[in-house]
Amino acid sequence: MPEPGAAPRRSPQGVPYSDLPHIVNADGLHLFCRYWEPAGQPRALVFIAHGAGEHCGPYDEMAQKLKELSLLVFAHDHVGHGQSEGDRMNIKDFQIYIRDSLQHIDLMKSRHPDLPVFIVGHSMGGAISILTACERPGDFAGVVLIAPLVQMNPESATPFKVFMAKLLNHMVPSLTMGSIESKWLSRDKRQVEAYDADELNYHGGMRVSFGMQLMAAVERMEREIPSISWPFLLLHGDADKLCDIRGSRMMHDNSPSTDKKIKIYEGGYHALHHDLPEVAESVLKELTTWITEHIPATTSQEAQ
Numbered sequence: 001m002p003e004p005g006a007a008p009r010r011s012p013q014g015v016p017y018s019d020l021p022h023i024v025n026a027d028g029l030h031l032f033c034r035y036w037e038p039a040g041q042p043r044a045l046v047f048i049a050h051g052a053g054e055h056c057g058p059y060d061e062m063a064q065k066l067k068e069l070s071l072l073v074f075a076h077d078h079v080g081h082g083q084s085e086g087d088r089m090n091i092k093d094f095q096i097y098i099r100d101s102l103q104h105i106d107l108m109k110s111r112h113p114d115l116p117v118f119i120v121g122h123s124m125g126g127a128i129s130i131l132t133a134c135e136r137p138g139d140f141a142g143v144v145l146i147a148p149l150v151q152m153n154p155e156s157a158t159p160f161k162v163f164m165a166k167l168l169n170h171m172v173p174s175l176t177m178g179s180i181e182s183k184w185l186s187r188d189k190r191q192v193e194a195y196d197a198d199e200l201n202y203h204g205g206m207r208v209s210f211g212m213q214l215m216a217a218v219e220r221m222e223r224e225i226p227s228i229s230w231p232f233l234l235l236h237g238d239a240d241k242l243c244d245i246r247g248s249r250m251m252h253d254n255s256p257s258t259d260k261k262i263k264i265y266e267g268g269y270h271a272l273h274h275d276l277p278e279v280a281e282s283v284l285k286e287l288t289t290w291i292t293e294h295i296p297a298t299t300s301q302e303a304q
């Protein structure tokens with residue numbers, strides 16, 4: 001309990017955290033959480049990791065579908081995003097996102113110790129998911145990656161630009177580069193408009209220091225991929241201009257996993273789950289089918 005008389009900690013939107021579902025991370029920052037709990041006994045836990053500059057609200061439709069299948073879905077706004085505390089879309093070390101995800105996952109596992117755990121990650125949330133699963137290789141029944149950040153986009157990260165980013169990072173780390181161009185998120189104009197209008201999204205420029213953390217995460221994944229052995233499903237659009245599909249192809253081709261699947265969406269843009277209706281529908285179908293197929297049969301079923 002806060003000491004008497006202390007002002008209550010409030011979200012960036014001014015709401016006291018005592019009124020919001022939240023966890024407090026290892027640095028004492030409050031992270032806003034969302035939970036989608038099925039009525040009956042849940043069959044599995046699903047953690048959703050959102051991408052850079054967004055928050056976990058836009059995953060409500062996906063989470064509702066998973067809840068209808070008796071899956072207990074949970075998520076939080078990463079540090080510096082949405083209704084969580086922290087400097088907007090900035091992070092001192094990418095590992096903080098992974099540490100906080102493991103904290104939330106461990107909390108939910110302690111409440112449901114016998115349930116299998118899945119992670120669903122999009123874009124930067126895909127990188128968080130991959131590195132989280134790499135830290136606990138035996139802990140996850142499966143990882144679903146929607147247009148994950150695995151490799152830098154060669155157009156936006158030419159050797160010259162990478163060199164300049166590293167140079168600038170030493171001189172003016174808070175300098176901002178371009179912001180995420182929302183027109184490349186989806187071919188569905190309504191989705192782009194909803195993203196642009198959502199005040200919980202960060203619409204400012206990307207700090208050089210944040211870009212450096214993303215680059216460091218990309219380098220870590222490159223080292224980890226040859227030892228990835230957990231089951232995963234990759235969904236990627238081949239017209240994605242924000243996270244190059246070559247990263248997903250490289251992960252699918254170079255990971256030793258024996259249980260891996262990649263589905264390419266011709267013409268698909270970055271946020272596939274919010275792309276044209278038929279694509280968004282297919283993504284939900286692929287994802288829910290793959291997860292339910294990967295829920296281990298319980299001992300009681302095996303006994304029957």
Ligand SMILES: O=C1CC[C@@H](CCC(=O)N2CCC(COc3ccc(F)cc3Cl)CC2)N1
Binds near residue numbers: 050149152185212
């Ligand atoms: O639905 C939605 C709404 C938000 C969006 C998710 C966005 C997201 O997470 N991205 C896309 C941009 C990508 C830029 O990458 C870099 C930039 C500079 C740099 F120096 C090194 C890198 Cl790697 C990082 C991952 N999806």
